[in-house]
Amino acid sequence: MNQKVRAELILKILESKFMIPSVSEVADDPFRTLVRTIISQSTADVNTRRAYMNLSRRVELTPKGLAEADINEIEKALFTAGLYRNKSRILKKLAKTIIQNFGGTLDFIYSEPLMDARRKLLSLPGVGPKTADIILLFCANKPVLPVDTHVNRVTKRLGFAPPDAGYEEVRMALQSLYPPQDYFKVHMLFISLGRSFCRARRPMHEECPVNNLCPSAHA
Template sequence: MGLCEKPCYIQQLHFNKFHIAHYTLDEWRIMQSEVERANQVLNILRENLTLPKWVSSRSSDFETLVVTVISQNTADRNTARAFEKLSKKFPVTPEALSKAPTSEIEKALKVAGLYRNKARIIKKLAKIVMERFNGSLDFIHEMPFEKARKILIDLPGIGPKTADVLLLFRAKKPTIPIDTHIKRVSKRLGFAAPNADYEEIRDCLQKLYNPKDYFEVHILLIMLGRRYCKARNPKCQECPVNRLCPTGLERLKNA
């Protein structure tokens, strides 16, 4: 019995590698086999996919926050265009954007979806960072992970994914942001239950992988979803991990 047969078994076991005595031998074997399968998937992706250059992230915490807000429900190309236009109009700093007219921010973001709402959120965030955090997001580096994450999620327009992106990319904190591609891929691979929500998927993946690999896991699963494991017409025949994927094996069997 694996994750694909009993949804999110790793999550049900509340895996803690320092307390293996809490589990039966069968539970431990299941857990170990799923960890091994997950890491086989990761190693194959490392061999077949190349991390893109943009992975180096933005030059400041606030820029990363802004570009992540812009990217919500927006293609990468339009996100990059919108950020470039914004940065040509204003310095992308809390001070500059807190004073910038909302209408001018809107104009810069017009190529991105929901640009009016995003412009209001970005201006509001800039003001909050100035007023509450002395114009800096340094607290994400200094605070314990859960405390920093809660503060970020409580900010307007910042959900768990945006908070996790900032914490992983900028503060190097141990978290895996879950986007639409990772959500789909995780469920098809059997790493998460079909009805798992954001936190459940994140929890499952983080129990399967070593924290030092979270960054690569995040990027490579996104790339897998974009290139092979598409929402419609997934390319299971070409997928490098199809032999480790219950969904892929089923589709290939019925092809």
């Protein structure tokens, strides 16, 4: 069985096993989505939600509002998130940079070609490839597939990328296997699989819904 056929079968099985949220459930406007994604780094989902809601109550979540906010207020809001002091400084610097370099808006993600928009996002404080790709896919429907820690682990265990592959190699491997219209679906379903069965420690190979198609389950 070739890789593309196996990849398609895996996706069909995962679609029957897990719910796929709508884009509107996981994304807001680009700046808010960017703020939430930065808060989520090294932070559990429940604490990310709590910190984000705290911040939205204390501060106007616009570049101007965050740039002008008192750093102590931001820190208090993000206290439940990991590395909250560092994230507070990054978010304030991020807001100021967007104002200074892009006129206070991220609207360029809609109008500019994918790689140009990606390059601009990567120039922002606290924005790495995963964060940039989330904004591009979730908010602008650009053809790019974000690779978070779950997607990375699942992709490698399924044998779609080498164990030592870096971010770009994993991303390109997945994008070669799936059509652009499935990128959001693949991203969300691989995360669900990674959280439920393909865990970092003690993966549940026997219970995994795609174990018959996964080389790691029979290694």
